[in-house]
Amino acid sequence: MRHIISLLLENEAGALSRVAGLFSARGYNIESLTVAPTEDGTLSRLTLVTRGSDDIVEQITKQLNKLIDVVKLMDLSSGPHIEREIMLVKIRATGAARDEVSRLSEIFRGHIVDVTAGSFIVELTGNGKKLDAFLDSLERGSIVEVVRSGVSGMARGEKSLGV
Amino acid sequence: MELTGAETFVRCLIEEGVEYVFGYPGGAVLNLYDALYQQEQIKHILARHEQGAVHAADGYARATGRPGVALVTSGPGATNAVTGIATAHMDSVPLVVFTGQVPTPLIGNDAFQEVDAVGITRPCVKHNFLVKDVANLADTIKKAFYVATTGRPGPVVVDIPKDVTAKRAEFHYPKKVHLRSYNPVTKGHPLQIKRAVELMSSAERPVIYTGGGVISGNAALQLTELTRLLGFPITNTLMGLGGYPGNDPLFLGMLGMHGTYEANLAMHNCDVLIAVGARFDDRVTGNVAKFCPKAQIIHVDVDPSSISKNVKVSVPIVGYCDQVLAEMIHLLRVQEKRTNGEALARWWAQINEWRSIDCLKFDRSASGVIKPQHVLEKLYQLTEGNAFVTSDVGQHQMWAAQFYKFDKPRRWINSGGLGTMGFGLPAAIGAQLAFPNETVVCVTGEGSIQMCIQELSTAKQYSTPIKIINLNNGYLGMVRQWQELFYGNRYSQSYLESLPDFVKLAEAYGHVGMQITKPQDVEGALREALAMKDRLVFMDFLTDKTENVYPMIPSGAGQNEMILV
Numbered sequence: 001m002r003h004i005i006s007l008l009l010e011n012e013a014g015a016l017s018r019v020a021g022l023f024s025a026r027g028y029n030i031e032s033l034t035v036a037p038t039e040d041g042t043l044s045r046l047t048l049v050t051r052g053s054d055d056i057v058e059q060i061t062k063q064l065n066k067l068i069d070v071v072k073l074m075d076l077s078s079g080p081h082i083e084r085e086i087m088l089v090k091i092r093a094t095g096a097a098r099d100e101v102s103r104l105s106e107i108f109r110g111h112i113v114d115v116t117a118g119s120f121i122v123e124l125t126g127n128g129k130k131l132d133a134f135l136d137s138l139e140r141g142s143i144v145e146v147v148r149s150g151v152s153g154m155a156r157g158e159k160s161l162g163v
Numbered sequence: 164m165e166l167t168g169a170e171t172f173v174r175c176l177i178e179e180g181v182e183y184v185f186g187y188p189g190g191a192v193l194n195l196y197d198a199l200y201q202q203e204q205i206k207h208i209l210a211r212h213e214q215g216a217v218h219a220a221d222g223y224a225r226a227t228g229r230p231g232v233a234l235v236t237s238g239p240g241a242t243n244a245v246t247g248i249a250t251a252h253m254d255s256v257p258l259v260v261f262t263g264q265v266p267t268p269l270i271g272n273d274a275f276q277e278v279d280a281v282g283i284t285r286p287c288v289k290h291n292f293l294v295k296d297v298a299n300l301a302d303t304i305k306k307a308f309y310v311a312t313t314g315r316p317g318p319v320v321v322d323i324p325k326d327v328t329a330k331r332a333e334f335h336y337p338k339k340v341h342l343r344s345y346n347p348v349t350k351g352h353p354l355q356i357k358r359a360v361e362l363m364s365s366a367e368r369p370v371i372y373t374g375g376g377v378i379s380g381n382a383a384l385q386l387t388e389l390t391r392l393l394g395f396p397i398t399n400t401l402m403g404l405g406g407y408p409g410n411d412p413l414f415l416g417m418l419g420m421h422g423t424y425e426a427n428l429a430m431h432n433c434d435v436l437i438a439v440g441a442r443f444d445d446r447v448t449g450n451v452a453k454f455c456p457k458a459q460i461i462h463v464d465v466d467p468s469s470i471s472k473n474v475k476v477s478v479p480i481v482g483y484c485d486q487v488l489a490e491m492i493h494l495l496r497v498q499e500k501r502t503n504g505e506a507l508a509r510w511w512a513q514i515n516e517w518r519s520i521d522c523l524k525f526d527r528s529a530s531g532v533i534k535p536q537h538v539l540e541k542l543y544q545l546t547e548g549n550a551f552v553t554s555d556v557g558q559h560q561m562w563a564a565q566f567y568k569f570d571k572p573r574r575w576i577n578s579g580g581l582g583t584m585g586f587g588l589p590a591a592i593g594a595q596l597a598f599p600n601e602t603v604v605c606v607t608g609e610g611s612i613q614m615c616i617q618e619l620s621t622a623k624q625y626s627t628p629i630k631i632i633n634l635n636n637g638y639l640g641m642v643r644q645w646q647e648l649f650y651g652n653r654y655s656q657s658y659l660e661s662l663p664d665f666v667k668l669a670e671a672y673g674h675v676g677m678q679i680t681k682p683q684d685v686e687g688a689l690r691e692a693l694a695m696k697d698r699l700v701f702m703d704f705l706t707d708k709t710e711n712v713y714p715m716i717p718s719g720a721g722q723n724e725m726i727l728v
Contacts, residue, residue, distance in 0.1 A: 025286050062468035068290040071344040163343060
């Protein structure tokens with residue numbers, strides 16, 4: 001099963017490599033990983049997406065909790081949550097295809113953030129499936145470049161990850 | 164008061180009550196060594212290789228329960244220390260290892276003797292630090308000792324760049340540590356403990372299975388009391404020996420790959436398994452799918468990640484073993500009916516039947532050739548179970564575990580997790596320094612002893628009167644055993660040619676050497692060696708070349724699928 005694990009991490013040199021190293025050393029997989037500082041300068045928030053049976057994910061959370069630099073941890077997928085990812089896509093488009101791209105971007109509530117005579121960059125936010133769907137809807141061969149931020153997320157309602 | 168980084172380092176160690184630093188100097192740590200030179204409280208032990216220094220600190224820590232301290236230089240000093248650090252990590256031994264580092268402006272420039280020590284050691288430490296500012300040095304050292312010794316203990320590396328050791332800062336040693344991200348759970352959950360006790364009381368075929376956590380958690384007293392209160396059979400892992408008196412009738416011996424028949428069969432057939440400070444290692448479980456098929460499992464451990472890692476358990480209890488066991492004793496004492504007596508009697512009858520096959524038997528009538536088991540049996544008798552016994556890795560290690568009945572914790576010192584050959588001699592030096600008046604024996608083989616043989620020189624310098632028992636069969640015995648049993652007798656590279664003359668070697672280092680070739684000379688030689696209270700004696704026993712360690716659970720088999728003698 002797919003799990004989204006969110007961590008508060010000491011904002012210190014090497015903290016990220018402890019997390020990444022744990023996954024490679026124990027053979028767990030990471031589908032995506034994103035990390036940035038929070039409103040508290042001493043803490044980073046890290047969100048990672050992993051797959052594994054319940055037993056494996058239980059081990060992953062225990063092993064992560066054991067890292068001295070990990071302050072708090074939450075498995076977002078264990079409850080209702082918001083999941084978001086941002087994507088930039090550079091699309092080659094000339095002639096009639098230009099209207100098509102602009103229309104698709106509107107349908108998916110994206111923004112065109114760069115325009116040249118032969119290309120667009122579309123910015124899109126949503127969960128992973130929505131971003132996948134947008135890519136699928138584009139004409140084959142028209143995608144020049146894709147960059148995705150990886151998943152960020154938050155629990156819905158009262159639940160929160162804080163110190 | 165302003166102190167240099169080096170002076171701060173020394174002051175911190177004094178504050179921590181450090182008795183010995185095991186180390187080896189070099190360029191990056193010259194300031195630290197200069198500060199050590201100018202004080203008398205801390206004694207420095209100069210090893211002959213950084214691996215030996217860390218193993219010696221490790222042996223000291225295991226024997227005393229206090230953190231071991233090692234100091235090595237940057238680059239090769241740090242890389243040589245890695246084996247020692249990983250050894251301590253696998254066996255949860257509290258160490259603080261200081262590595263020198265090139266000056267901060269040079270970090271990352273491929274400077275002379277530079278390695279990324281924090282990066283290299285990251286997977287084999289409990290935690291590590293790079294100190295970039297002398298103002299943080301004292302605080303970091305305090306944290307290092309705190310992290311190393313609390314929760315599940317382990318090694319912590321502190322990497323100190325050379326310029327940090329020269330710069331000055333106001334000295335203040337914090338009394339307490341606050342780490343918001345590190346708060347080990349110490350007290351077990353009362354409801355879980357209650358559930359565990361209920362399960363124990365109703366058990367028909369219980370077994371207590373305990374590991375190194377009982378030793379490092381100083382819970383041997385509580386474990387002994389609980390076990391006797393219940394009258395349950397108990398078995399120890401390789402790391403757990405000494406956690407329960409080895410000559411007690413309730414003790415089934417060691418379990419696992421070379422454990423006893425009765426211990427492994429009791430495990431396989433039990434209905435309630437009480438695991439304490441053990442981690443269900445593959446050498447214990449054998450094939451996990453076949454492990455304790457009928458059992459409900461209670462697992463007490465200070466490390467939550469050890470619980471349900473390899474084997475799913477019914478009653479997990481996170482906490483310090485001594486506290487949790489004390490709670491259990493308390494609950495049982497007020498209980499009227501503690502155990503299911505009738506079922507327990509039937510269970511003991513069954514266990515005694517398994518016991519009666521005497522699975523550790525060996526050919527005692529053999530004449531002309533020394534049986535390694537015989538040497539260890541005699542050693543046990545002559546030292547009355549009171550020696551500190553360190554070992555290396557291989558057949559000799561298993562025989563020592565099987566034949567030396569450890570009655571007390573912290574007397575059996577071996578590399579169980581990582582299986583590091585070369586551990587025994589330096590670890591013995593650490594133990595002997597901690598207990599100068601006790602008998603310290605290093606049980607080894609002619610393969611292992613050569614991996615850290617240079618430490619004979621350290622032993623000479625510090626007059627540690629260790630008794631080395633070299634069970635010399637001319638083979639890497641455990642490798643040979645597997646090649647015999649599973650590789651069609653193809654003895655690939657397991658025969659050791661051109662062995663040194665160990666007697667002369669010992670003498671060259673300034674020690675006493677003996678070679679023993681006949682069974683009838685074993686006891687006399689041991690007596691003679693043990694009587695030399697102020698000399699290191701190297702006893703080279705030429706033993707049966709083809710002896711194997713039995714019983715044995717072949718890799719991948721279940722606990723009930725043992726090969727017997």
